Amino acid sequence: xxxxxxxxxxxxxxxxxxxxxxxxxxxxxxxxxxxxxxxxxxxxxxxxxxxxxxxxxxxxxxxxxxxxxxxxxxxxxxxxxxxxxxxxxxxxxxxxxxxxxxxxxxxxxxxxxxxxxxxxxxxxxxxxxxxxxxxxxxxxxxxxxxxxxxxxxxxxxxxxxxxxxxxxxxxxxxxxxxxxxxxxxxxxxxxxxxxxxxxxxxxxxxxxxxxxxxx
Amino acid sequence: xxxxxxxxxxxxxxxxxxxxxxxxxxxxxxxxxxxxxxxxxxxxxxxxxxxxxxxxxxxxxxxxxxxxxxxxxxxxxxxxxxxxxxxxxxxxxxxxxxxxxxxxxxxxxxxxxxxxxxxxxxxxxxxxxxxxxxxxxxxxxxxxxxxxxxxxxxxxxxxxxxxxxxxxxxxxxxxxxxxxxxxxxxxxxxxxxxxxxxxxxxxxxxxxxxxxxxxxxxxxxxxxxxxxxxxxxxxxxxxxxxxxxxxxxxxxxxxxxxxxxxxxxxxxxxxxxxxxxxxxxxxxxxxxxxxxxxxxxxxxxxxxxxxxxxxxxxxxxxxxxxxxxxxxxxxxxxxxxxxxxxxxxxxxxxxxxxxxxxxxxxxxxxxxxxxxxxxxxxxxxxxxxxxxxxxxxxxxxxxxxxxxxxxxxxxxxxxxxxxxxx
Numbered sequence: 001x002x003x004x005x006x007x008x009x010x011x012x013x014x015x016x017x018x019x020x021x022x023x024x025x026x027x028x029x030x031x032x033x034x035x036x037x038x039x040x041x042x043x044x045x046x047x048x049x050x051x052x053x054x055x056x057x058x059x060x061x062x063x064x065x066x067x068x069x070x071x072x073x074x075x076x077x078x079x080x081x082x083x084x085x086x087x088x089x090x091x092x093x094x095x096x097x098x099x100x101x102x103x104x105x106x107x108x109x110x111x112x113x114x115x116x117x118x119x120x121x122x123x124x125x126x127x128x129x130x131x132x133x134x135x136x137x138x139x140x141x142x143x144x145x146x147x148x149x150x151x152x153x154x155x156x157x158x159x160x161x162x163x164x165x166x167x168x169x170x171x172x173x174x175x176x177x178x179x180x181x182x183x184x185x186x187x188x189x190x191x192x193x194x195x196x197x198x199x200x201x202x203x204x205x206x207x208x209x210x211x212x213x214x215x
Numbered sequence: 216x217x218x219x220x221x222x223x224x225x226x227x228x229x230x231x232x233x234x235x236x237x238x239x240x241x242x243x244x245x246x247x248x249x250x251x252x253x254x255x256x257x258x259x260x261x262x263x264x265x266x267x268x269x270x271x272x273x274x275x276x277x278x279x280x281x282x283x284x285x286x287x288x289x290x291x292x293x294x295x296x297x298x299x300x301x302x303x304x305x306x307x308x309x310x311x312x313x314x315x316x317x318x319x320x321x322x323x324x325x326x327x328x329x330x331x332x333x334x335x336x337x338x339x340x341x342x343x344x345x346x347x348x349x350x351x352x353x354x355x356x357x358x359x360x361x362x363x364x365x366x367x368x369x370x371x372x373x374x375x376x377x378x379x380x381x382x383x384x385x386x387x388x389x390x391x392x393x394x395x396x397x398x399x400x401x402x403x404x405x406x407x408x409x410x411x412x413x414x415x416x417x418x419x420x421x422x423x424x425x426x427x428x429x430x431x432x433x434x435x436x437x438x439x440x441x442x443x444x445x446x447x448x449x450x451x452x453x454x455x456x457x458x459x460x461x462x463x464x465x466x467x468x469x470x471x472x473x474x475x476x477x478x479x480x481x482x483x484x485x486x487x488x489x490x491x492x493x494x495x496x497x498x499x500x501x502x503x504x505x506x507x508x509x510x511x512x513x514x515x516x517x518x519x520x521x522x523x524x525x526x527x528x529x530x531x532x533x534x535x536x537x538x539x540x541x542x543x544x545x546x547x548x549x550x551x552x553x554x555x556x557x558x559x560x561x562x563x564x565x566x567x568x569x570x571x572x573x574x575x576x577x578x579x580x581x582x583x584x585x586x587x588x589x590x591x592x593x594x595x596x597x598x599x600x601x602x603x604x605x606x607x608x609x610x611x612x613x614x615x616x617x618x619x620x621x622x623x624x625x626x627x628x629x630x631x632x633x634x635x636x637x
Contacts, residue, residue, distance in 0.1 A: 186409035
């Protein structure tokens with residue numbers, strides 16, 4: 001017997017493409033705009049959300065039969081908050097510089113619509129294993145877009161990738177800078193992140209016409 | 216066989232094929248089509264999109280030619296200034312010279328060529344992919360772009376910006392006529408935010424100033440607004456007539472207010488551009504300028520304030536420096552992105568002038584704000600139109616509600632009826 005059944009596999013793979021939380025459901029945009037100026041920050045953010053959503057989904061799923069539905073939102077918030085504080089503390093302890101860069105946005109994972117959305121839509125109605133897979137899948141879909149945006153914004157905006165000067169040194173004029181290339185400052189501003197998300201959405205929908213909404 | 220019939224044959228050959236729009240575009244650009252409609256009713260008017268665009272280009276040609284001469288003039292004037300020679304601008308003495316023209320043409324024409332080549336390439340590409348005809352919308356944009364950038368803008372930057380502006384500013388919304396933002400200003404805004412060092416400062420307005428910077432022959436040319444923003448208004452040697460006729464540094468085509476004014480009159484005369492927008496924008500700029508002058512006169516800010524230089528600048532002179540005149544005449548009046556209703560045009564234009572001067576004074580990094588103001592109002596234009604239309608509907612509904620409907624002749628007694636509101 002395979003580790004994952006066909007249904008379980010689709011829990012992980014669907015959110016990566018045709019049911020992507022950012023490009024299809026258009027959730028979690030704020031953090032996608034705020035922290036994607038560097039690839040490293042995007043990756044850490046993606047991993048943090050993966051931890052919070054994966055664990056959170058399991059916890060909520062385990063408690064799903066004992067949570068009174070009237071106060072379920074507050075219970076969900078407590079669970080997310082606890083997990084987010086764990087992530088925050090770990091980052092502060094082991095990656096202090098990075099936690100400075102991400103600043104308030106780690107804390108703001110609490111308000112990430114994807115997390116509450118998956119709790120409400122999936123974990124409250126499914127068992128822990130499937131909820132875990134769903135959490136991993138959705139946060140992977142979210143992380144994938146974050147990393148794509150982070151890649152282009154850092155490469156074109158700062159000329160670096162993960163801090164390495166892949167295009168040469170802008171001050172000493174080596175590599176591409178020797179022939180007059182310059183970094184695109186617009187890429188470092190949030191509006192450009194929104195435009196990059198828009199371009200990804202455009203490409204995705206023109207490749208798969210079934211995704212285009214009727215209006 | 217003539218070129219026309221050659222092109223026509225090519226067009227016929229590619230009919231229904233993928234590349235058809237490209238061949239159609241070349242044919243229609245040069246000639247009237249062979250086929251004309253024979254039956255049915257159709258509009259017989261000469262002011263089609265092609266002619267509209269050409270009229271605007273005609274209004275831009277004097278500005279372009281002046282820009283070419285001015286590019287050369289400013290370069291040689293800056294070189295003279297370094298050598299201690301103070302130049303007094305005179306139209307036939309040292310302005311309309313071959314020297315200026317050659318230097319200017321050598322720097323301005325590449326901008327024009329890159330702008331058109333890249334922009335039209337994108338237009339053709341989208342027409343072929345999407346299978347619609349190539350539209351004439353880029354003809355004016357392509358001419359505006361080189362006129363609103365600093366003279367030494369690197370050509371590859373311009374090319375990147377043009378691709379961005381045409382794709383994000385226009386094609387994603389569905390092409391010519393569907394865009395929310397003015398594509399030329401989108402291109403300008405992209406350049407400004409992406410490459411700020413090439414778009415502001417005292418080195419970008421004069422040809423070769425960037426190349427020579429730091430060396431013994433370093434030249435510079437600060438715009439008038441730049442002088443004022445730094446509180447160095449007193450060091451400026453430009454007279455009001457220099458500002459009006461345009462012998463000042465600035466983006467390629469924005470300096471000569473008189474030629475822009477003539478172009479504007481031509482556009483109003485040919486009914487291409489809206490005089491309401493132009494007039495209200497001028498009023499808006501004057502009002503904001505007067506408010507700032509009032510603040511200075513009232514003594515609310517002193518000379519130590521960093522806004523003093525620009526705030527104390529005579530209110531009417533805002534119109535003849537920087538890009539305000541150019542923006543009002545050629546950009547704000549874009550029929551696609553501007554307000555459509557007559558009443559809306561007054562609001563739209565007023566706020567363009569008002570906000571332009573506001574940004575100009577308070578923008579710490581860059582003492583100019585016309586392009587930002589126009590883009591902002593582009594976004595609000597549909598909202599303005601919406602409320603004007605709603606207001607009109609409400610007014611008429613109210614009138615209908617209170618109207619007395621008289622009985623027809625022959626019916627018995629006169630009865631007052633109230634119309635039902637819809």
